[in-house]
Amino acid sequence: MLDKNGVELRTGQIVKITGAYFKNDNGLYFVTHSPGDPGWCGSNYSLTKISKAGKISKAKYNLCFWPIVSVVSDRWKAAEANAWNKEHAQIEVKTIKNMTEVAAYFQAKADELEDPIRYLTYNFGEDHPEVVRNKTLRDHFANLAKSVMGEEAT
Structure with missing residues (x-):
């Protein structure tokens, strides 16, 4: 899968998500698993939140998938969020100094x-x-x- 600039996403890269329905989903992440990786049978990318300084987040909600999947108890809100994310959310490969x-x-x-x-x-x-x-x-x-x-x- 390609980011908004045409760069292919790979495990280990730093990515930035913008335009997500829930503001908690926006931010910097690093790709922990990609489709085709050994031991990963998912078709989505697994992401873990990271700071600009390179610190891995220890927060309760520090994981995300790309494409974003919204999981909330209200099915109408989940459908609305998934539709929004499909249309508006973007991912871009970034770099940080401390890896x-x-x-x-x-x-x-x-x-x-x-x-x-x-x-x-x-x-x-x-x-x-x-x-x-x-x-x-x-x-x-x-x-x-x-x-x-x-x-x-x-």
Whole structure:
């Protein structure tokens, strides 16, 4: 999917949403998952709110999807919000100076997979599909951490 300037959205990028129905949906985010990523079977982009200084938000409502999906208890308001967002909301790829927290986020995701990989390898062997899947996912997150910081991914 392309942003409003024709730039393709990818995992690890910083994006800015404007024109959303609910003002809480507007703001800076980083893309945590994209369609086609290992371990992600969604057709939308998963976003996590981030500040201009590069701090990842710890707020209760810090997640969003693109295209925006409004989930409220009033179905008429949800329909109105979804129609508004489809017509008016825009996303644009941006840059920020400090990407260390984003890189640390992806590196932590990679590190979380070390113990499960070790356990699965010990119990089922190196060629088991779950071992292969977890290693692929670990490598994906590790490469994202490097590429976000501008290093060469392996």
